[in-house]
Amino acid sequence: MNNQKHRLINQAILVVATTFGILSASIANAASLNVLWYGQTDAYNANISELAALAPTFDPEGDGSLDWNLTFWNPQDPAPNFSDYDVLAIGFGYSNSILNFDPIGILNNKEAISTARGDRTFLSGQDADNHYSGKPGPRPNGPLGFLVNAVNWAGSGEAMGIVALSDGVYDTHPRNRRWWLNDRSFLKDELEGYVSYFNTESVVIPTETSDFPVNEGLTTAGLSNWRTSSHAGFKKDIPGYLSINDAGSHPGYAVTIVTASEADGGTLGEQAESVPEPGSIFGLFLLGGLGVRSLLLRMSQ
Template identity: 45%
Template sequence: MKPILYGGIISALSLIPVQATAVTIDVLWTSGSTSHNDGITTLASGAGSFDPGSNGSLDWNLTFWDGTSDPGFDAYDVFVISSTCNYSIGGNCAGSGFYGNGVSADGVISYGSEIAAARGNRTFLSGQDADYHYLYDGSPGPVVDDGPKGFIINAVNWAASGTGLGIVSMTDRISNDFGWWTADGSFLKDELGSSPFYLNKEDVDIGPGQNGFPINEGLTDAGLSNWGTSSHACFGDVDGYTAINLAGSGSGAGCGVTIVTSKSAGGDTDGGDTPDLDVVPLPASMWLLIAGVGGLGAMRRRR
């Protein structure tokens, strides 16, 4: 076999991937009303094709949790807590969830120690109720990719890509007199202290130097604002957290609307430490070609 032909075949084969991989993250999501669950299921089904930065995406294996039993938190990459303001020890919207989404934080309080034990190095907390606006605002509007839709997908992918169980929580309050974040039994109570505080804000700005942060990929100030009420809570300075998005002009300007754990603020969205790989084998004809080239090479060496 002439060296030039042999080399050409080898060069061609080198361009063919041995396997194609799709990383799947295991997502545990607080269950709510039928409309809430159906909407989140639709969101999850499209997550694998959402890639505004053209740098890869993640498929979601979605499970809903009703809060009545231990789901085995350490089996999941990320736990998402939808916007809620009702739990067993208080709240003026008990029974309906956040504006009727049916989500309760009772289970989050009841299983606080189990969540804390499984919790990893990435936590995302936001005063923005992006889930509500994605589900119920309709289109066009803030459902577009640079608004709630992209914000949620980016946050889940980022939190799932660390070690242990990532945490994503949308706002827990619409007024100062309740909120599970700082309630007894909350796995967040000790670290949040007296923060957060109630603050209705319409304008939300990506923080200085935070445009390249994975959660903000493909997002804009305009897409994070103009939701009717874009944020219901802000955070003061919280040890161990970095504010990536801030309240805009007016009262409370500059407070942290969305904060993330500082030790993982560099971030990535590569699927984390427990990826599921879907291996796509080469066609049989390609394996025959590889075997044939190998055989010709062996015959040439014998001659």
């Protein structure tokens, strides 16, 4: 009899553990992104590591956030397995005391990136990674929120999303590290003829996109007046893209564009739908409870 009771007790423990395990696994699957960031200098990478640590704290609407599992892919590193990542983020194409962008890794892996590329691309003339460490700094309604939203949105679609910030400033600047329109760029075919380089302080969030998750916690004022807020713009009639931030000083141009079909998509991870709704959570506990009750009844007989 004692052995029988021990077996039933062990089965009851297993039922409870399994119920909690299913719930925990569902939540864990939705709680993080695998982020591949194209590296630059040690100082730059340290700033991005700080950003990654702050990413889970950015949740202005209280609807959830994501942890980042951050990996740096530096220009001279071997090419990673791009399919292992939810998003590839490529920062400002420029060289200064902190930035030292070298596009060689991107240009040498056009085919592999294109193959792994998913259904969400975020392109911006704003150099938010540069301003994160400068002016105005890691401000939630500014560079911090902009970068977190960009990565979370791009990483919440199918396969590997793309985030690419401006590949330089005005056309002839010697510190530019242009790559968007290079023949070996995975972006050239879709951007050629639609990109212009100009400086602007005025970044305007259109009314029709202000409520999109990709703009969560951001305002026109927060994205403007960064001591040169943006260095490039896109014609708003570019096929396949939608402006989420307009160039206020250049009518007809966008500062930031995203894949049109996914523009209003979520920022809580591709697996967000696997997080149980309250009714499902109740169902899991009910199932576990019924299993335990059945075993306890058998023990009492």
